[in-house]
Amino acid sequence: MTEYLDPTDSVAVPRKTAPRPASLDGKVVTLLDISKAQGNHLLDRLEELLRERATPKAIIRKKKPTFARPAPDVLRQEIVGATDVVVEGLAD
Amino acid sequence: MSPVERDLAHAIESLYARGVTDGLPVVPPTRALVERAVAASGREAGELVALVPPNYGRATVEKIAINAVMAGCRPEYLPVVIAAVDAVCDEAFDLHGVSATTNAPSPLVIVNGPIRGPLEINSGAGVFGSGWRANATIGRAVRLVCVNLGGARPGVVSMSTLAHPGRYTYCIGEHEEASPWESLAVEHGFAPEQSTVALLAADAPLGVYAQRSRTPEDLLPTLAASMAVISHHKMTHWGDTLVVLSPEHAKILGAAGWKKADVRRWLHERLQWPVCELVPGHNGGEGLPEHVLAKFAHPAAERAMIPKFRSPENIKLVVAGGTAGRFSAIVPGWTFSKGSNLVFRRVLS
Numbered sequence: 001m002t003e004y005l006d007p008t009d010s011v012a013v014p015r016k017t018a019p020r021p022a023s024l025d026g027k028v029v030t031l032l033d034i035s036k037a038q039g040n041h042l043l044d045r046l047e048e049l050l051r052e053r054a055t056p057k058a059i060i061r062k063k064k065p066t067f068a069r070p071a072p073d074v075l076r077q078e079i080v081g082a083t084d085v086v087v088e089g090l091a092d
Numbered sequence: 093m094s095p096v097e098r099d100l101a102h103a104i105e106s107l108y109a110r111g112v113t114d115g116l117p118v119v120p121p122t123r124a125l126v127e128r129a130v131a132a133s134g135r136e137a138g139e140l141v142a143l144v145p146p147n148y149g150r151a152t153v154e155k156i157a158i159n160a161v162m163a164g165c166r167p168e169y170l171p172v173v174i175a176a177v178d179a180v181c182d183e184a185f186d187l188h189g190v191s192a193t194t195n196a197p198s199p200l201v202i203v204n205g206p207i208r209g210p211l212e213i214n215s216g217a218g219v220f221g222s223g224w225r226a227n228a229t230i231g232r233a234v235r236l237v238c239v240n241l242g243g244a245r246p247g248v249v250s251m252s253t254l255a256h257p258g259r260y261t262y263c264i265g266e267h268e269e270a271s272p273w274e275s276l277a278v279e280h281g282f283a284p285e286q287s288t289v290a291l292l293a294a295d296a297p298l299g300v301y302a303q304r305s306r307t308p309e310d311l312l313p314t315l316a317a318s319m320a321v322i323s324h325h326k327m328t329h330w331g332d333t334l335v336v337l338s339p340e341h342a343k344i345l346g347a348a349g350w351k352k353a354d355v356r357r358w359l360h361e362r363l364q365w366p367v368c369e370l371v372p373g374h375n376g377g378e379g380l381p382e383h384v385l386a387k388f389a390h391p392a393a394e395r396a397m398i399p400k401f402r403s404p405e406n407i408k409l410v411v412a413g414g415t416a417g418r419f420s421a422i423v424p425g426w427t428f429s430k431g432s433n434l435v436f437r438r439v440l441s
Contacts, residue, residue, distance in 0.1 A: 011148070
Protein backbone atom coordinates (compact mmCIF):
# COMPACT_ATOMS: atom_id res chain seq x y z
CA MET A 1 0.00 0.00 0.00
CA THR A 2 1.36 3.45 -0.91
CA GLU A 3 2.26 5.67 2.05
CA TYR A 4 0.47 9.03 2.34
CA LEU A 5 2.03 11.72 4.46
CA ASP A 6 0.07 13.31 7.29
CA PRO A 7 -1.13 16.89 6.57
CA THR A 8 -1.97 17.51 10.24
CA ASP A 9 0.19 18.10 13.30
CA SER A 10 -0.12 15.90 16.34
CA VAL A 11 0.20 18.84 18.75
CA ALA A 12 -2.80 20.58 17.21
CA VAL A 13 -5.49 18.22 18.42
CA PRO A 14 -8.70 19.59 19.91
CA ARG A 15 -8.41 20.18 23.67
CA LYS A 16 -10.57 18.19 26.08
CA THR A 17 -12.99 20.19 28.16
CA ALA A 18 -12.27 20.32 31.90
CA PRO A 19 -14.34 18.06 34.19
CA ARG A 20 -17.63 19.68 35.25
CA PRO A 21 -18.07 20.28 39.00
CA ALA A 22 -21.05 18.55 40.63
CA SER A 23 -22.02 21.75 42.41
CA LEU A 24 -21.11 25.44 42.32
CA ASP A 25 -21.45 25.82 46.09
CA GLY A 26 -18.28 27.18 47.65
CA LYS A 27 -16.65 27.66 44.23
CA VAL A 28 -15.08 30.81 42.80
CA VAL A 29 -16.88 31.51 39.52
CA THR A 30 -15.48 33.87 36.88
CA LEU A 31 -17.89 35.35 34.35
CA LEU A 32 -15.89 36.39 31.30
CA ASP A 33 -17.38 39.04 29.01
CA ILE A 34 -15.82 38.68 25.55
CA SER A 35 -16.76 42.29 24.65
CA LYS A 36 -19.59 41.47 22.30
CA ALA A 37 -22.54 43.83 22.26
CA GLN A 38 -24.88 43.11 25.15
CA GLY A 39 -22.72 40.33 26.57
CA ASN A 40 -22.95 42.13 29.89
CA HIS A 41 -26.76 41.70 29.88
CA LEU A 42 -26.42 37.94 29.59
CA LEU A 43 -23.76 37.76 32.30
CA ASP A 44 -25.70 40.11 34.63
CA ARG A 45 -28.63 37.71 34.44
CA LEU A 46 -26.40 34.68 34.96
CA GLU A 47 -24.87 36.32 38.03
CA GLU A 48 -28.34 37.00 39.41
CA LEU A 49 -29.38 33.38 38.89
CA LEU A 50 -26.15 32.04 40.36
CA ARG A 51 -26.66 34.08 43.53
CA GLU A 52 -30.29 32.91 43.72
CA ARG A 53 -29.76 29.21 43.09
CA ALA A 54 -26.27 28.45 44.40
CA THR A 55 -23.90 29.68 47.05
CA PRO A 56 -20.62 30.31 45.26
CA LYS A 57 -17.72 31.53 47.37
CA ALA A 58 -17.31 34.47 45.00
CA ILE A 59 -18.34 35.66 41.55
CA ILE A 60 -15.66 37.53 39.65
CA ARG A 61 -16.36 39.56 36.51
CA LYS A 62 -13.66 39.87 33.83
CA LYS A 63 -13.64 41.27 30.31
CA LYS A 64 -11.59 40.58 27.17
CA PRO A 65 -10.43 43.70 25.27
CA THR A 66 -12.00 42.35 22.04
CA PHE A 67 -14.01 39.31 20.97
CA ALA A 68 -11.93 39.10 17.77
CA ARG A 69 -8.75 37.91 19.46
CA PRO A 70 -7.79 35.43 22.18
CA ALA A 71 -7.69 36.72 25.76
CA PRO A 72 -4.28 38.26 26.55
CA ASP A 73 -1.94 35.99 28.56
CA VAL A 74 -2.07 38.25 31.61
CA LEU A 75 -5.85 37.99 31.77
CA ARG A 76 -5.73 34.21 31.29
CA GLN A 77 -3.21 33.84 34.11
CA GLU A 78 -5.32 36.03 36.40
CA ILE A 79 -8.32 33.79 35.76
CA VAL A 80 -6.45 30.49 36.04
CA GLY A 81 -4.91 31.48 39.36
CA ALA A 82 -8.07 32.66 41.01
CA THR A 83 -11.04 30.65 39.88
CA ASP A 84 -12.64 27.20 39.92
CA VAL A 85 -15.15 27.73 37.13
CA VAL A 86 -15.24 30.04 34.08
CA VAL A 87 -18.37 30.97 32.17
CA GLU A 88 -17.69 32.74 28.88
CA GLY A 89 -20.51 34.81 27.45
CA LEU A 90 -21.11 35.00 23.71
CA ALA A 91 -23.70 37.61 22.81
CA ASP A 92 -25.36 39.85 20.16
CA MET B 93 -11.65 -2.55 -11.28
CA SER B 94 -7.90 -2.76 -11.98
CA PRO B 95 -5.39 -2.66 -9.09
CA VAL B 96 -4.43 0.90 -10.12
CA GLU B 97 -8.04 2.04 -10.03
CA ARG B 98 -8.57 0.30 -6.67
CA ASP B 99 -5.50 2.07 -5.22
CA LEU B 100 -6.69 5.43 -6.48
CA ALA B 101 -10.21 4.97 -5.14
CA HIS B 102 -8.79 3.80 -1.80
CA ALA B 103 -6.46 6.81 -1.60
CA ILE B 104 -9.23 9.32 -2.25
CA GLU B 105 -11.67 7.69 0.15
CA SER B 106 -9.14 7.14 2.93
CA LEU B 107 -8.22 10.85 2.87
CA TYR B 108 -11.90 11.73 3.14
CA ALA B 109 -12.17 9.30 6.04
CA ARG B 110 -9.28 11.06 7.81
CA GLY B 111 -11.19 14.34 7.61
CA VAL B 112 -8.38 16.23 5.90
CA THR B 113 -10.13 17.45 2.74
CA ASP B 114 -12.22 20.54 2.10
CA GLY B 115 -15.08 18.47 0.72
CA LEU B 116 -13.50 18.05 -2.71
CA PRO B 117 -11.18 15.11 -3.45
CA VAL B 118 -7.49 15.80 -2.82
CA VAL B 119 -4.36 14.58 -4.56
CA PRO B 120 -2.92 11.76 -2.40
CA PRO B 121 0.27 13.18 -0.81
CA THR B 122 2.78 10.44 -1.57
CA ARG B 123 6.31 10.81 -0.30
CA ALA B 124 7.67 11.31 -3.83
CA LEU B 125 5.22 14.14 -4.64
CA VAL B 126 5.89 15.88 -1.33
CA GLU B 127 9.66 15.57 -1.67
CA ARG B 128 9.45 17.12 -5.12
CA ALA B 129 7.45 20.05 -3.72
CA VAL B 130 9.86 20.55 -0.81
CA ALA B 131 12.80 20.55 -3.25
CA ALA B 132 11.08 23.22 -5.37
CA SER B 133 10.69 25.45 -2.31
CA GLY B 134 14.48 25.70 -1.97
CA ARG B 135 14.12 25.21 1.80
CA GLU B 136 14.67 22.45 4.33
CA ALA B 137 11.73 20.11 4.95
CA GLY B 138 11.91 20.62 8.71
CA GLU B 139 12.15 24.42 8.66
CA LEU B 140 9.37 25.95 10.76
CA VAL B 141 7.55 28.69 8.86
CA ALA B 142 4.84 29.49 11.39
CA LEU B 143 2.48 28.17 14.05
CA VAL B 144 -1.06 28.15 12.66
CA PRO B 145 -3.78 29.54 14.96
CA PRO B 146 -6.06 28.66 16.60
CA ASN B 147 -4.62 25.21 17.42
CA TYR B 148 -1.04 26.29 16.67
CA GLY B 149 -0.04 23.33 14.53
CA ARG B 150 3.53 23.55 13.26
CA ALA B 151 3.63 24.67 9.64
CA THR B 152 7.01 23.27 8.60
CA VAL B 153 7.98 23.43 4.94
CA GLU B 154 7.13 19.73 4.67
CA LYS B 155 3.68 20.10 6.26
CA ILE B 156 2.91 23.03 3.96
CA ALA B 157 4.13 20.96 1.00
CA ILE B 158 1.85 18.03 1.96
CA ASN B 159 -1.17 20.33 2.02
CA ALA B 160 -0.09 22.02 -1.23
CA VAL B 161 0.26 18.66 -2.99
CA MET B 162 -3.20 17.69 -1.73
CA ALA B 163 -4.57 21.00 -3.07
CA GLY B 164 -3.19 20.19 -6.52
CA CYS B 165 -0.31 22.71 -6.55
CA ARG B 166 2.56 22.35 -8.98
CA PRO B 167 5.89 22.17 -7.08
CA GLU B 168 6.90 25.65 -8.27
CA TYR B 169 3.91 27.21 -6.47
CA LEU B 170 5.45 26.35 -3.09
CA PRO B 171 7.24 29.67 -2.49
CA VAL B 172 3.92 31.51 -2.95
CA VAL B 173 2.06 29.12 -0.65
CA ILE B 174 4.77 29.39 2.01
CA ALA B 175 4.70 33.20 1.89
CA ALA B 176 0.91 33.16 2.17
CA VAL B 177 0.96 30.80 5.17
CA ASP B 178 3.58 32.99 6.85
CA ALA B 179 1.35 36.05 6.26
CA VAL B 180 -1.87 34.57 7.66
CA CYS B 181 -0.02 33.48 10.79
CA ASP B 182 1.19 37.04 11.44
CA GLU B 183 -0.40 38.39 14.65
CA ALA B 184 -1.75 41.36 12.64
CA PHE B 185 -3.87 39.00 10.51
CA ASP B 186 -5.63 37.50 13.54
CA LEU B 187 -6.15 34.05 12.02
CA HIS B 188 -7.53 32.89 15.37
CA GLY B 189 -10.48 35.24 14.93
CA VAL B 190 -10.74 34.70 11.18
CA SER B 191 -10.94 30.92 11.57
CA ALA B 192 -13.25 30.79 14.59
CA THR B 193 -15.71 33.65 14.07
CA THR B 194 -19.40 33.30 13.28
CA ASN B 195 -18.75 35.89 10.51
CA ALA B 196 -17.74 34.74 7.02
CA PRO B 197 -14.15 35.80 6.19
CA SER B 198 -11.64 33.74 4.26
CA PRO B 199 -7.99 34.59 3.54
CA LEU B 200 -7.74 36.19 0.07
CA VAL B 201 -4.28 35.90 -1.54
CA ILE B 202 -3.35 38.84 -3.79
CA VAL B 203 -0.20 38.18 -5.83
CA ASN B 204 1.99 40.98 -7.18
CA GLY B 205 5.21 41.00 -9.15
CA PRO B 206 6.94 39.00 -11.87
CA ILE B 207 6.15 35.56 -10.43
CA ARG B 208 2.60 35.91 -11.82
CA GLY B 209 4.05 35.24 -15.30
CA PRO B 210 5.83 31.88 -14.99
CA LEU B 211 3.27 30.50 -12.51
CA GLU B 212 0.39 31.64 -14.77
CA ILE B 213 -1.46 33.29 -11.93
CA ASN B 214 -4.57 34.79 -13.45
CA SER B 215 -5.03 38.53 -13.06
CA GLY B 216 -7.18 39.02 -16.17
CA ALA B 217 -10.59 37.83 -17.37
CA GLY B 218 -12.50 35.89 -14.74
CA VAL B 219 -9.95 36.73 -12.07
CA PHE B 220 -12.12 35.50 -9.17
CA GLY B 221 -13.41 32.54 -11.16
CA SER B 222 -12.47 29.01 -12.03
CA GLY B 223 -10.19 27.64 -14.72
CA TRP B 224 -6.72 28.65 -13.55
CA ARG B 225 -4.68 26.02 -11.75
CA ALA B 226 -2.41 28.42 -9.88
CA ASN B 227 -5.24 30.55 -8.47
CA ALA B 228 -7.37 27.49 -7.72
CA THR B 229 -4.70 25.50 -5.92
CA ILE B 230 -2.66 28.20 -4.14
CA GLY B 231 -5.80 29.52 -2.44
CA ARG B 232 -6.91 25.96 -1.70
CA ALA B 233 -3.53 25.10 -0.15
CA VAL B 234 -3.87 28.02 2.26
CA ARG B 235 -7.34 26.79 3.23
CA LEU B 236 -6.12 23.22 3.81
CA VAL B 237 -3.28 24.53 6.01
CA CYS B 238 -5.79 26.55 8.06
CA VAL B 239 -7.89 23.42 8.57
CA ASN B 240 -5.27 20.67 8.89
CA LEU B 241 -2.63 22.60 10.85
CA GLY B 242 -4.75 25.37 12.36
CA GLY B 243 -7.71 23.19 13.30
CA ALA B 244 -10.31 25.35 11.52
CA ARG B 245 -12.74 22.52 10.91
CA PRO B 246 -16.17 23.78 9.86
CA GLY B 247 -18.72 23.30 12.60
CA VAL B 248 -16.09 22.29 15.16
CA VAL B 249 -13.72 25.24 15.52
CA SER B 250 -14.78 27.29 12.51
CA MET B 251 -18.25 28.43 13.51
CA SER B 252 -19.11 30.73 10.60
CA THR B 253 -22.86 31.05 10.26
CA LEU B 254 -22.78 31.34 6.45
CA ALA B 255 -19.13 31.37 5.25
CA HIS B 256 -18.72 31.90 1.48
CA PRO B 257 -17.38 30.04 -1.57
CA GLY B 258 -13.94 31.68 -1.13
CA ARG B 259 -13.39 29.13 1.62
CA TYR B 260 -12.59 26.61 -1.12
CA THR B 261 -10.01 28.90 -2.72
CA TYR B 262 -9.50 32.66 -2.92
CA CYS B 263 -6.49 33.89 -4.89
CA ILE B 264 -6.03 36.61 -7.51
CA GLY B 265 -3.18 38.34 -9.26
CA GLU B 266 -3.10 42.10 -9.79
CA HIS B 267 -3.30 43.05 -13.48
CA GLU B 268 -0.32 45.38 -13.14
CA GLU B 269 0.13 45.67 -16.91
CA ALA B 270 -3.37 47.17 -17.27
CA SER B 271 -3.06 49.61 -14.38
CA PRO B 272 -2.38 53.33 -14.69
CA TRP B 273 -0.82 53.28 -11.22
CA GLU B 274 1.88 51.62 -9.13
CA SER B 275 0.82 48.17 -7.89
CA LEU B 276 -0.57 47.39 -4.45
CA ALA B 277 2.83 45.97 -3.42
CA VAL B 278 4.86 48.92 -4.73
CA GLU B 279 2.49 51.26 -2.94
CA HIS B 280 3.37 49.37 0.27
CA GLY B 281 7.12 49.69 -0.13
CA PHE B 282 8.14 46.73 -2.30
CA ALA B 283 10.15 47.04 -5.51
CA PRO B 284 8.43 46.26 -8.84
CA GLU B 285 10.85 43.37 -9.45
CA GLN B 286 9.95 41.74 -6.13
CA SER B 287 7.08 39.25 -5.97
CA THR B 288 4.74 39.44 -3.01
CA VAL B 289 1.55 38.13 -1.54
CA ALA B 290 -0.91 40.30 0.35
CA LEU B 291 -3.41 38.49 2.57
CA LEU B 292 -6.78 39.98 3.39
CA ALA B 293 -9.40 38.34 5.61
CA ALA B 294 -12.21 38.92 3.18
CA ASP B 295 -15.88 38.44 2.55
CA ALA B 296 -17.09 37.48 -0.94
CA PRO B 297 -16.66 40.03 -3.75
CA LEU B 298 -19.63 42.29 -4.48
CA GLY B 299 -19.81 43.21 -8.16
CA VAL B 300 -20.41 46.84 -9.12
CA TYR B 301 -21.89 47.35 -12.57
CA ALA B 302 -21.01 50.84 -13.80
CA GLN B 303 -21.29 50.52 -17.55
CA ARG B 304 -22.40 54.05 -18.38
CA SER B 305 -19.71 55.74 -16.30
CA ARG B 306 -17.19 57.70 -18.35
CA THR B 307 -15.71 60.10 -15.79
CA PRO B 308 -14.47 59.81 -12.19
CA GLU B 309 -17.49 61.86 -11.13
CA ASP B 310 -19.74 59.15 -12.67
CA LEU B 311 -17.85 56.18 -11.38
CA LEU B 312 -16.87 57.07 -7.83
CA PRO B 313 -20.36 57.70 -6.40
CA THR B 314 -21.42 54.31 -7.81
CA LEU B 315 -18.48 52.54 -6.18
CA ALA B 316 -19.06 54.42 -2.93
CA ALA B 317 -22.70 53.36 -2.76
CA SER B 318 -21.66 49.70 -2.85
CA MET B 319 -18.93 50.29 -0.27
CA ALA B 320 -21.46 51.92 2.03
CA VAL B 321 -23.19 48.61 2.70
CA ILE B 322 -20.09 46.68 3.79
CA SER B 323 -21.01 44.65 6.86
CA HIS B 324 -24.24 46.66 7.02
CA HIS B 325 -25.29 50.12 5.91
CA LYS B 326 -24.65 51.71 9.31
CA MET B 327 -21.30 50.06 10.09
CA THR B 328 -18.52 52.61 10.67
CA HIS B 329 -14.79 52.78 11.54
CA TRP B 330 -14.10 49.88 9.18
CA GLY B 331 -10.54 48.88 8.25
CA ASP B 332 -8.71 47.44 5.25
CA THR B 333 -10.99 46.72 2.31
CA LEU B 334 -10.19 45.95 -1.30
CA VAL B 335 -11.63 47.84 -4.26
CA VAL B 336 -10.88 45.74 -7.34
CA LEU B 337 -11.09 48.06 -10.33
CA SER B 338 -11.42 46.54 -13.77
CA PRO B 339 -8.89 47.89 -16.28
CA GLU B 340 -11.62 49.97 -17.98
CA HIS B 341 -12.66 51.59 -14.71
CA ALA B 342 -9.06 52.21 -13.67
CA LYS B 343 -8.43 53.83 -17.06
CA ILE B 344 -11.27 56.32 -16.49
CA LEU B 345 -9.62 57.45 -13.26
CA GLY B 346 -6.03 57.37 -14.54
CA ALA B 347 -6.83 59.24 -17.77
CA ALA B 348 -8.45 62.02 -15.75
CA GLY B 349 -5.23 62.42 -13.77
CA TRP B 350 -6.49 60.87 -10.55
CA LYS B 351 -3.85 59.17 -8.41
CA LYS B 352 -4.69 56.31 -6.06
CA ALA B 353 -4.45 58.70 -3.12
CA ASP B 354 -7.00 61.04 -4.76
CA VAL B 355 -9.45 58.16 -5.22
CA ARG B 356 -9.00 57.01 -1.61
CA ARG B 357 -9.53 60.53 -0.24
CA TRP B 358 -12.66 61.05 -2.34
CA LEU B 359 -14.21 57.77 -1.24
CA HIS B 360 -13.29 58.31 2.40
CA GLU B 361 -14.84 61.77 2.42
CA ARG B 362 -17.98 60.60 0.63
CA LEU B 363 -18.55 57.71 3.04
CA GLN B 364 -19.44 59.59 6.22
CA TRP B 365 -22.73 60.09 7.98
CA PRO B 366 -23.96 62.24 10.86
CA VAL B 367 -24.39 60.52 14.23
CA CYS B 368 -28.17 61.09 14.11
CA GLU B 369 -28.43 58.77 11.09
CA LEU B 370 -26.41 56.06 12.83
CA VAL B 371 -28.45 55.68 15.99
CA PRO B 372 -29.66 52.07 16.44
CA GLY B 373 -33.36 51.87 15.67
CA HIS B 374 -33.27 54.71 13.13
CA ASN B 375 -33.47 53.11 9.66
CA GLY B 376 -32.46 49.69 10.99
CA GLY B 377 -31.55 48.15 14.31
CA GLU B 378 -27.79 48.33 13.76
CA GLY B 379 -25.81 51.44 14.52
CA LEU B 380 -23.06 53.02 16.56
CA PRO B 381 -21.92 51.05 19.60
CA GLU B 382 -22.87 52.28 23.06
CA HIS B 383 -19.39 53.61 23.93
CA VAL B 384 -19.47 55.90 20.86
CA LEU B 385 -23.05 57.06 21.47
CA ALA B 386 -22.06 57.90 25.05
CA LYS B 387 -19.77 60.67 23.73
CA PHE B 388 -22.76 62.72 22.58
CA ALA B 389 -25.38 64.41 24.78
CA HIS B 390 -28.19 64.01 22.21
CA PRO B 391 -27.19 61.42 19.59
CA ALA B 392 -30.58 61.58 17.84
CA ALA B 393 -29.91 65.25 17.00
CA GLU B 394 -26.12 65.11 16.66
CA ARG B 395 -24.66 66.20 13.28
CA ALA B 396 -21.00 65.24 13.90
CA MET B 397 -19.82 63.09 10.99
CA ILE B 398 -18.62 59.50 11.46
CA PRO B 399 -16.59 57.82 8.67
CA LYS B 400 -17.21 54.38 7.19
CA PHE B 401 -13.45 53.76 7.10
CA ARG B 402 -10.98 54.65 9.82
CA SER B 403 -8.68 56.32 7.27
CA PRO B 404 -8.34 56.75 3.49
CA GLU B 405 -5.38 54.32 3.62
CA ASN B 406 -7.74 51.50 4.61
CA ILE B 407 -9.22 51.66 1.10
CA LYS B 408 -6.89 49.39 -0.90
CA LEU B 409 -7.05 49.75 -4.68
CA VAL B 410 -6.11 46.90 -7.00
CA VAL B 411 -6.57 46.63 -10.76
CA ALA B 412 -7.67 43.18 -11.93
CA GLY B 413 -9.94 41.47 -14.40
CA GLY B 414 -10.40 41.40 -18.16
CA THR B 415 -9.69 44.42 -20.32
CA ALA B 416 -13.28 44.49 -21.60
CA GLY B 417 -16.09 45.40 -19.24
CA ARG B 418 -16.94 48.26 -16.94
CA PHE B 419 -17.34 46.15 -13.82
CA SER B 420 -15.49 46.41 -10.55
CA ALA B 421 -15.81 44.61 -7.25
CA ILE B 422 -15.75 45.50 -3.59
CA VAL B 423 -14.08 42.89 -1.41
CA PRO B 424 -14.95 43.74 2.20
CA GLY B 425 -12.24 43.03 4.73
CA TRP B 426 -13.05 41.51 8.14
CA THR B 427 -11.39 44.50 9.61
CA PHE B 428 -13.27 46.20 12.39
CA SER B 429 -11.26 47.94 15.08
CA LYS B 430 -8.79 45.50 16.77
CA GLY B 431 -9.61 42.88 14.10
CA SER B 432 -7.62 41.71 11.09
CA ASN B 433 -5.35 43.77 8.82
CA LEU B 434 -3.88 43.35 5.33
CA VAL B 435 -0.51 41.57 5.68
CA PHE B 436 2.27 41.39 3.05
CA ARG B 437 5.08 38.90 2.56
CA ARG B 438 7.80 38.72 -0.07
CA VAL B 439 7.83 35.53 -2.10
CA LEU B 440 11.32 34.04 -1.71
CA SER B 441 12.27 31.87 -4.66
